Amino acid sequence: MTATTSVTGAPDTPPTTGPPKRRGGILSKIAAPYKQSHGVQRFMLVTGTAVSLIIVLLAIFAPLIAPFSFDTYQADGARFPTQGEPSDVNPWGTTVQGFDVMSRTIYGARTALEVLILAVVFSLAIGVPLGLISGYVGGWLDRIMVLIMDALFAFPYLLLAIVAAFLLTNTIDSGIVVTAIAITVVYVPQYFRVVRASTLSAREATYIEAARAMGAKPSTIIRKYLFGNVVQSVPVIATLNAADAILTLAGLGFLGLGIQPSEAAEWGYDLQRAIADAGAGIWWTALYPGLGIVLAVTALTLVGEGLNDVLNPTLRRRRIKRPVISSSAVGPASAPTTEREAG
Amino acid sequence: MSAPVATQTLIEVRDLNVHFAINASFKARVTGRGGATVKAVDGVSFDLHEGEVLGLVGESGSGKTTLGRALLGLVRPTSGSVKLRGEELVGLPERDLRPKRRHLQMVFQDPHASLNPGMTLQTALAHPLQIHKLTSGDAETQAKVRETLELVGLFPTQRFSDSFPSDLSGGQKQRAAIARAIITGPDLVVADEPVSMLDMSVRAKILDLMIDLKERIGLTYVYVTHDLASAKFFCDRVAIMYLGRIVEIGTVDEIFNEPKHPYTQALIRAIPEPDPDKALPRDLPRGEIPDAARPPLGCSFHPRCPKAFNICGWEARDLQTMLESRWMDLGEDRYGEERPLVGDFSKLKSTEHDAFLPAGSGKDPGELLALLEKIRAEEPDEPMWTGVKEMHAEAHGVRVTFEPGIDPPLYETGGAKAACLLYKPD
Known part of the structure; x- marks a missing residue:
C-alpha cells in the first residue's frame, strides 16, 4: 500500500513539523526529578544525593581510603593501643579491641551498602511480583497473600528481623546475606502493599481489558501492561526503606545478630562495643560509627522524601510562572507563558 | 444505508444470559450464594450476518455494553450460546478462547484510557x-x-x-x-460507543473511517451506542435494548420510519430536532429506568409505557408509584386527607398478581377502598387501572387483584420484531 491510498477523512490534525518528543533513556529519567524540583525540595534531593554518593564512594573505595583493614590491630609490627586516643597512626583513635576506628567506620559503609543493595534487590524481586500477581489475579489468592503480608506487617520490624536472622544464622554462611534476608522479610510487605494497591487500580484500566481482548495471556498482561505502569511508585519507597534498612541493620548488629565481627565492620556492633567507653570519657569509639549511621540514614531519607515530593502527584505543587509582560510592548502584551510541570 | 444482501451468518446468539450477583449480606459474600442477581443481559437472541453493522442502542444500564463484551467473552455469560461461524464460544476456557480473539476485537469508548x-x-x-x-x-x-x-x-x-x-x-x-x-484481521469488531468521548468535529470522521474499513477489509461491526442519530447513520440493523433485553430489532428503515415498540417510539421522539419550529412535544417515558435487580413483572417497560394495558404485568409496586406520584401533584391539604388512609408502604404485600395494601392505623379499610375507587374514577386514563381486576376490602386493608401479566417475547410485526404485547398474535 502506498501513501497515496487515502482513507476517508484526513488525519485529525495536520502533522506537526519536527520529530515527536521522545522519552529519553534511563539517564534522563533519573535526571527528571532533579530538573523538576526546586526550592527546598531540590535542596533536599541534591544534598541527600550528594551525601549518599560520598558514602557509596567511601564504601566502594574503602580499601584505598581507609588507612587499615577493618580487622587490623597492628601496624609495622606494633599493636595499636586499646581505646587509644586519636593519634597520627590512628586518626580517629582505636576501639576497645584495638582496631582502628577510622578504618572500621569506612568499612562499615561498605557493609551497609552491601546489605542494602542485597536487601533492596531481594525485596523488589519478591515484593513487586507478589503484589502484581495478587492485585491482578485477585480472589482467594489475593486474600491469602494480604493476610500473610498484614500479619508480617503487624510484627514490630526489629523483632521480625531478629527472628529471621536468628533462624537463618546457622543455615547460611555469609552474615551479610543473612542480614539482608532478615531485612527483606521486614520490607517485602511494604513493596507488596504499594504495588498491589496500584495494580488494583491499574487493572481496571481500559488498556488492560484491551490487552485481554487482543488475546494476551495474564502473564503477558502483567509483564507488558501492568508492570511499567505500576513500578513508578517503587523508587520512592525503595529509597525510604533503604534508610530504614540501615537502622535495622545497625539494630541487628547492636544486638550481635547477623554479621559476625570477624566478617565485616558494622556500625551497630561498634556502637554496642563502645557503650562502656562513653562513661569513661572515651568519645571517639561511639562518635564515628554513630555519625555514619546518622549521615547514611539522613541522606537516604532526604533523597526519598525529595523524590516523593517531586514524583507523588498528591504532594506535587504546580509551578506556574507569572505572565511576563514585556515593558517595550506597544500593542497587547505578549501572551502569558504558563508552564506546568510535566505529569 | 441499504440493507445488505443476506450472506453467511457470522455470529449466532441464542438465549444469552449474563447475570451479576450482588452479594449484599455478609453470608452471601462469604458463601457466594444467596443474594440478588442483576440480569444485565437476559435471554438475548439474534443473528449477525457477515459484513453487517448491528447497532445496540439503549439507555445507561440497559446491558448493551455487557452484551457487546459477552460476545467477545470479556464477560463470562451465565448461560446461552454464542457461535462464531458455528463454533461455540460460551463455556470455552480462557485458554481456548485466546486464539479466537484474533477474530473478535473491540474498540473501547475512552480512547485516552484504551492505549497503554x-x-x-x-x-x-x-x-x-x-x-x-x-x-x-x-x-x-x-x-x-x-x-x-x-x-x-x-x-x-x-x-x-x-x-x-x-x-x-x-x-x-x-x-x-x-x-x-x-491489525489481526478480525471478522467482528465490537465498537463500544467509539465516538461518544470525541469532539463533535471528529465523530463523523471516525465513523466514516469505520465504514471505509468495513468495505476495505470486510469487517462486521456491533456498534454499541446510546446515540440513535449516529446509529441511523452507521448501522444496517438496530436492536433497541431495555433492561437487558432486546425490545425491538429491525433494519434502520424499519426502526426509524415505523418504530413499533412504545419505547423505541419514545426514544426516536427524544432525538433533538435542530429546528425550533419543528420541535415536537416530547412525551418522554415517565419515571426512571427500574432497578435491574428487581425488574418489573411482565413487560419490563410497562411502568413507563403510555400504551400499557391490562396484561402488561401490573403489580403492587405500580400501585405504590401511582399513589406517590398522585400525591406529588396534589396540594398539601388533599395529601393530608388521603395519606392517613393508607398504611405503611413497606407493609405492602405482594404475591404474583395480588397485592395487599394495608389501611392506615385505626382507619376503616372500606374508606381506603372508596379512595382507590375515587382515584380510579378521577384518573381513568392511568394505564394501571386497566390491569386491576378487582379490589375488595379485607380485615386490615384492601386486596387488589391484577390481571396476570405476560412477559412478551419478540413478536413479528410485519416490520421490525418487537417485544410488545400490542403485537401479540391472538
Whole structure:
C-alpha cells in the first residue's frame, strides 16, 4: 500500500513539523526529578544525593581510603593501643579491641551498602511480583497473600528481623546475606502493599481489558501492561526503606545478630562495643560509627522524601510562572507563558 | 444505508444470559450464594450476518455494553450460546478462547484510557501480531504496523509509529485503537460507543473511517451506542435494548420510519430536532429506568409505557408509584386527607398478581377502598387501572387483584420484531 491510498477523512490534525518528543533513556529519567524540583525540595534531593554518593564512594573505595583493614590491630609490627586516643597512626583513635576506628567506620559503609543493595534487590524481586500477581489475579489468592503480608506487617520490624536472622544464622554462611534476608522479610510487605494497591487500580484500566481482548495471556498482561505502569511508585519507597534498612541493620548488629565481627565492620556492633567507653570519657569509639549511621540514614531519607515530593502527584505543587509582560510592548502584551510541570 | 444482501451468518446468539450477583449480606459474600442477581443481559437472541453493522442502542444500564463484551467473552455469560461461524464460544476456557480473539476485537469508548501510556504505537500495534504470531520477523511486523497505521489515516506513519499515546489527540488515539483492533484481521469488531468521548468535529470522521474499513477489509461491526442519530447513520440493523433485553430489532428503515415498540417510539421522539419550529412535544417515558435487580413483572417497560394495558404485568409496586406520584401533584391539604388512609408502604404485600395494601392505623379499610375507587374514577386514563381486576376490602386493608401479566417475547410485526404485547398474535 502506498501513501497515496487515502482513507476517508484526513488525519485529525495536520502533522506537526519536527520529530515527536521522545522519552529519553534511563539517564534522563533519573535526571527528571532533579530538573523538576526546586526550592527546598531540590535542596533536599541534591544534598541527600550528594551525601549518599560520598558514602557509596567511601564504601566502594574503602580499601584505598581507609588507612587499615577493618580487622587490623597492628601496624609495622606494633599493636595499636586499646581505646587509644586519636593519634597520627590512628586518626580517629582505636576501639576497645584495638582496631582502628577510622578504618572500621569506612568499612562499615561498605557493609551497609552491601546489605542494602542485597536487601533492596531481594525485596523488589519478591515484593513487586507478589503484589502484581495478587492485585491482578485477585480472589482467594489475593486474600491469602494480604493476610500473610498484614500479619508480617503487624510484627514490630526489629523483632521480625531478629527472628529471621536468628533462624537463618546457622543455615547460611555469609552474615551479610543473612542480614539482608532478615531485612527483606521486614520490607517485602511494604513493596507488596504499594504495588498491589496500584495494580488494583491499574487493572481496571481500559488498556488492560484491551490487552485481554487482543488475546494476551495474564502473564503477558502483567509483564507488558501492568508492570511499567505500576513500578513508578517503587523508587520512592525503595529509597525510604533503604534508610530504614540501615537502622535495622545497625539494630541487628547492636544486638550481635547477623554479621559476625570477624566478617565485616558494622556500625551497630561498634556502637554496642563502645557503650562502656562513653562513661569513661572515651568519645571517639561511639562518635564515628554513630555519625555514619546518622549521615547514611539522613541522606537516604532526604533523597526519598525529595523524590516523593517531586514524583507523588498528591504532594506535587504546580509551578506556574507569572505572565511576563514585556515593558517595550506597544500593542497587547505578549501572551502569558504558563508552564506546568510535566505529569 | 441499504440493507445488505443476506450472506453467511457470522455470529449466532441464542438465549444469552449474563447475570451479576450482588452479594449484599455478609453470608452471601462469604458463601457466594444467596443474594440478588442483576440480569444485565437476559435471554438475548439474534443473528449477525457477515459484513453487517448491528447497532445496540439503549439507555445507561440497559446491558448493551455487557452484551457487546459477552460476545467477545470479556464477560463470562451465565448461560446461552454464542457461535462464531458455528463454533461455540460460551463455556470455552480462557485458554481456548485466546486464539479466537484474533477474530473478535473491540474498540473501547475512552480512547485516552484504551492505549497503554507506556507503549509507542509501534509497540502497541505490534503486540497483537506477536501474540497471535501473525508475522515472522521484525521487518514484517513493522511493515504491517505501518500499513495499518496508514489504513486508519495516521500518516506519516514514520512519525506516528514512534509517538506515545500522550502525544496524540483524542481522534488520533481512537484511530490508533481502531488500528490495534483491525491489525489481526478480525471478522467482528465490537465498537463500544467509539465516538461518544470525541469532539463533535471528529465523530463523523471516525465513523466514516469505520465504514471505509468495513468495505476495505470486510469487517462486521456491533456498534454499541446510546446515540440513535449516529446509529441511523452507521448501522444496517438496530436492536433497541431495555433492561437487558432486546425490545425491538429491525433494519434502520424499519426502526426509524415505523418504530413499533412504545419505547423505541419514545426514544426516536427524544432525538433533538435542530429546528425550533419543528420541535415536537416530547412525551418522554415517565419515571426512571427500574432497578435491574428487581425488574418489573411482565413487560419490563410497562411502568413507563403510555400504551400499557391490562396484561402488561401490573403489580403492587405500580400501585405504590401511582399513589406517590398522585400525591406529588396534589396540594398539601388533599395529601393530608388521603395519606392517613393508607398504611405503611413497606407493609405492602405482594404475591404474583395480588397485592395487599394495608389501611392506615385505626382507619376503616372500606374508606381506603372508596379512595382507590375515587382515584380510579378521577384518573381513568392511568394505564394501571386497566390491569386491576378487582379490589375488595379485607380485615386490615384492601386486596387488589391484577390481571396476570405476560412477559412478551419478540413478536413479528410485519416490520421490525418487537417485544410488545400490542403485537401479540391472538
